[in-house]
Amino acid sequence: MNRSNVHLLDLPNEILLTILRKLNNIDVLYSLLDINNGRLDIIAQEKTFTNILNFVHIDEISLIDRFCMYILPRINHNIKYFILEPNFMERILLAAVYPNLTELKLLNFEQQIASKYFTDESSLRSVFQQQITSLILVTNDKSARVGSSKEYTRNVYAYILNFFKKLTHLNIIGPYVMLCPGLSLRDLPSTTFYSSILTHLCIIVENFDDCLYLLDGRLKQLTTFNVNVYSIDTSSTIVHNTDMLPNLKCFSLKSYFRNQQYEKIPSLLRRMPYLEHLTLYLSIKGRNRIIDGTCVQDDILVHVPQLHSFTFYISTYIDIGDLSHNLSHEHIQQTLINIGQQNATSIINNLGTYIVECSIFSLPFSFDHLLYLGNIFPNIVFNYVTYLLVQDRDGFKHEFFVRIARSFPLLKYLRIYNIKPQVSTDPTLSSDHSQSYSMIEYPHLMSLDVAYSNQCYLEQFLNETKACVPCLTELAVSHYDLKIVTNNFTREETRRNCAKVKQLVPIQLLDNSQDFYHYFPSL
Secondary structure (H helix, E strand, C coil), rough: CCEEEEEEECCCHHHHHHHHHCCCHHHHHHHHCCCCCCCHHHCCCCCCCCCCCEEECCCCCCHHHHHHHHHHHHHCCCEEEEEEHHHHHHHHHHHCCCCCCCCCEEEEHHHHHHHCCCCCCCCHHHHHHHHCEEEEEECCHHHHHHHHHHHHHHHHHHHHHCCCCCCCCCEEEEEHHCCCCCEEECCCCCCCCCCCCCCCCHHHHHHHHHHHHHHHCCCCCCCEEEEEECCCCCCCCCCCCCCCCCCCCEEECCCCEEEEECHHHHHHCCCCCCCEEEEEEEEEECCCCCCCCHHHHHHHHHCCCCCCCCEEEEEEEEEHCCCCCCCCCHHHHHHHHCCCCCCCEEEEECCCCCEEEEEEECCCCCCCEEEEEEECCCCCCEEEECCEEEEEECCCEHHHHHHHHHHHCCCEEEEEEECCCCCCCCCCCCCCCHCCCEEECCCCCCCCCCCCEEEEHHHHHHHHCCCCCCCCEEEEECCCHHHHCCCCCCCCCHHHCCCCCCCECCCCCCCCCCHHHHCCCCC
């Protein structure tokens, strides 16, 4: 058979479907539906392509027009889940009646979206109130960071539970957790953020008290609770409900800041005797003993006998002068093995002469944050980490950053705390011998913070013969270091990696010279 004569439509439906499933379903619908071909028309209306529609990053008016006028009215009965940005949300949701739509994900969510659409006067009221059972909000609310947490709680968080009458799953997240406004319930009525049907909740809260408020009985049907806590160290005289939580089967608690009051965690877990899945991300300070496998067994696992899976990262920030025994990776590893955590490991990082950060974590590493990584870390791939802070009492070698690029393939945010100069494997080399280094690629790196680091690390990332950072848009830096490394904004080797920077976060005032603005055309 002459293969050049084989047409796409000569293929059987099974092969056509296999090929089309590898494509974006929006592209499939746009290309195949309503083109006067009955066979392709039927294939395009398969539930594979119509159950979930993702309109994120689509800003072509003509494409949206075609979908709203010709495509959505034809597949409306199949659609169960929309992923949308606010720009076209109203137009898309009003383009047809979607009797089976129950799930909605909104990106770039801001308080003004709630004010406009989550009201009884909204044109989308019936969809939101009577159909949506699962809601995901990816917040990008920059204005909320300078406002009142309680006001945001009343106007957004609490209002959502009141407005969406059938909501059973609520997930509120941010592209970067530190920028997401936290829920704050202190001094608010116990009916605030109340639901008799909510079963799944993912949210960020101001402090540990807010976590306890959410478990005081106002969400009686909760079976899955994922919470990010800004601060566990809150001194409160409030006596919280300590009743058992028999419905809770999945619990995740993450706190990215160092906290002292570790004892609050075991106290809370005692209330969860039927817990089956537990996730903990904790950073602890103020102890004279590291948290190893033995502590995990005595403080955590003993309280949750029904546990099926345990995912954890627990680090201890400690003054080694206070330790009653010497730190040993082998000893820590044995304590993990002793409690059945063979798929776990530890890192011991020297942050200063007497200060050590010791972390234990399950494998594979399942978190998007990793803090205080030093020169010595295991040879594994951290597939989910997007935010990384590196710090060590000794300088970082170029090879260290080669390992970082290899071990953190999805890295977006990198902070470097190290005042010691970069160490070369060849002591005869200096930063001027850049051709002697291998060039490192960071394909996803968006934000780099070297404001409190030796200027050689700025050189490491801005010199295009050492690093390729095509997505770098935010740079926190000392203005003095920036002038030195770029040779007063004239150096060609550092120009390319500065070209896309949209935001500079300097310690000192910025330069107003013409060379400066030519060097950073995207500011």
